[in-house]
Amino acid sequence: MLRTASLAACLLVLLVQTAPTAARGRASEARDLLRAYLELDTSNPPGNENLAARFLRRTLNDAGVPTRLLVSPGGRPSLYARLTSEHPDRGALVLLHHMDVVPPGPGWTSDAFAAEVRDGRLWGRGAVDVKSLGIAHLEAFLELHRGRATLTRDVIFLAVADEEAGGIEGTGWLLAEHGELFERVAAVLGEGGSNRVYRERLAWWGIEVAQKRPLWLRVSAEGRGGHGSSMNLHTAPHRLVRALGRLAERRPSFRVSPDVRRYFESVAALQGSTFQELVDRLDEIVASPEPERELLPGLPNYLVDSVQINTLVSGDRVNVTPSRAEALVDIRLLPDTDADRFLGEVKEILGPDVTVEVLLRAPEAPASPTDTEIYGCFESFLSQRAPVVPTFIAGVTDSRYFRERSIPAYGFSPFILDGPDMRGIHGPDEKISLSAFDDGVRTTVDLVRACTTD
Ligand SMILES: [Zn+2]
Known part of the structure; x- marks a missing residue:
């Protein structure tokens, strides 16, 4: 009895001593992995995801995990690894x-890589966006x-190419050509979640279950070229x-999609009285002549099919x-918009x-169920x-490819980020607070363990 008790005490001491050490070890391993990952220039286009796939593959193989590299006809790799359980049927x-990133663009105060x-x-x-999440997933795996x-x-680690250009050569291709790898999948955990931080405290976690759909167009015109002086x-x-001038002048029509209404209503209870009042009057606001005047900044995005003319290419003299x-036009449709009619x-x-040429178009996809x-x-x-x-997001992610096939996909960010961290997404000086990163890795490891082990 005494021996058992002292053994238990020793074990306890050991546990108390090793737990923080293990957590510290994991934190520094994760930071090192993220630094190495960020040094790889996977700007899309062209993507160069082979750099990232090689790095992730080596890390997994060194730990004894076999991997599978799947390469699209365009040469874009995705990496797949699976831990098997005795319950594949579950x-x-x-x-x-995704391994690719948007190109750095101008305005950086340091080297982007x-x-x-x-x-x-x-x-x-x-x-x-989104190598930090990739490393958190890798650590959990x-x-x-x-x-x-x-x-x-079973748990699958999946790193894909091409998300930033619509996922055609990444998730889109993988699901179309290698559907067998995803036959028995209960859910996907990916990017897209957003968490509300109020006065430096986490007010709520947002798990994204629905989003807009992309409709990307190339609009081009031809005509007689020649000397610039000819009338x-x-x-x-x-x-x-x-x-394009006519398109830019088009007034968007406001409306409340069911998925958006559900999101606003679930958030309202946690957001304070101003937001609650707005949600209570939403139908009235949307029907008014100028809804944007009464809506908080950012909210119109959730209530319109947005049309953005983003690229103009023509002569250079x-x-x-x-x-x-030609111009590239980025249209984001609400979930229940009839794409044909809109086009x-x-x-x-x-x-x-x-x-008008359609570059990318997504079919309707059901919101991921919360039950x-x-x-x-x-x-x-x-x-x-x-x-x-x-939550509902006005952006798009690869989750839509899974939802189109009725596989639930949940967008979740484990990181509790402040304004400076959030501003760098797709802009200059992208960065992540190291303490938020450590905390997010810990959250992911514990969350995945809690939901996939006994
Ligand atoms: Zn992303």
Whole structure:
């Protein structure tokens, strides 16, 4: 008895001593991995995800995990690794992130791929979107592999290419060509979640369950080129500009989609009285002549099909008239918008002088259900720290490819980020607070363990 008691005491001392050491070890391992990951320039285009796939593959193989590299016909790799359980029938949990990043663009105060540590933050393109999440998933996956806990379901680590350009060569291709890898999947955990921080405290976790759908267009015009001094009102640039001018002047129509209403209503209870009043009057506001006047900044995005003319390409000399001009238009549709009808309306506004080519278009996809076992597990684990809200995002992620196939996909960020961290997404000086990163890795490891082991 005494021996047992002292053994137990020793074990306890050992546990108390090793637990923080293990956590510290994991934190520094994760930071090192993130720095190495951020040093790889995977700007899309062209992506160069082979750099990232090689790095992740080596890390997994060194830990004894076999991997599978799947390469699209365009040469874009995705990496797949699976920990198997004795319950494949319960459906796997997929940990999904994308390896590509948007190009750095101008305005950086440091090298976007130097992975510099400054002011307690790690700087680099992909620090928030979304290599930090990839490393948190990797840590959770390795922890399951190294640990002794019994898996209650299979767990898949999936790193994909091409998300930033629509996922056509990444998740889109993988699901179309290698559907067998995702046959028994219960849910996907990927990017897209957003957490509300109020006065430096986490007010709620947001698990994204629905989003807008992309409809990306190339609009082009042709005309006689030549010397820039010749009077000609029907050149390619003139035709294009006139058509786009009409599109830019189009008044968006406001409406409340069911998924958006559900999101606003679930958030309202946690957001204070101003937001609650706004949600109570939402139908009235949306029906008013100028809804944007009454809505808080950012909210119109959730209530319209947005049309953004983002790229204009034509001649490059003031005295030469080019024979072709084109624009890329980024349209984001609400979940229940009829894409055909909307496209028809856009074409009519643009008129007969231009050609419209659809570059990317997503079918309707159901919101991911919140009554699944996995969502329930996420919710009960995370709500120990803050309430959990199923959210809707105005952006798009690869989750849509899974939802189109009725596989529940949940967007969740384990990182509690402040304004400076959030501002760097797709802009200059992307960075992540190291303490937020450590905390997020810990959250992910514990969350994944809680929902996939006994
Ligand atoms: Zn992303």
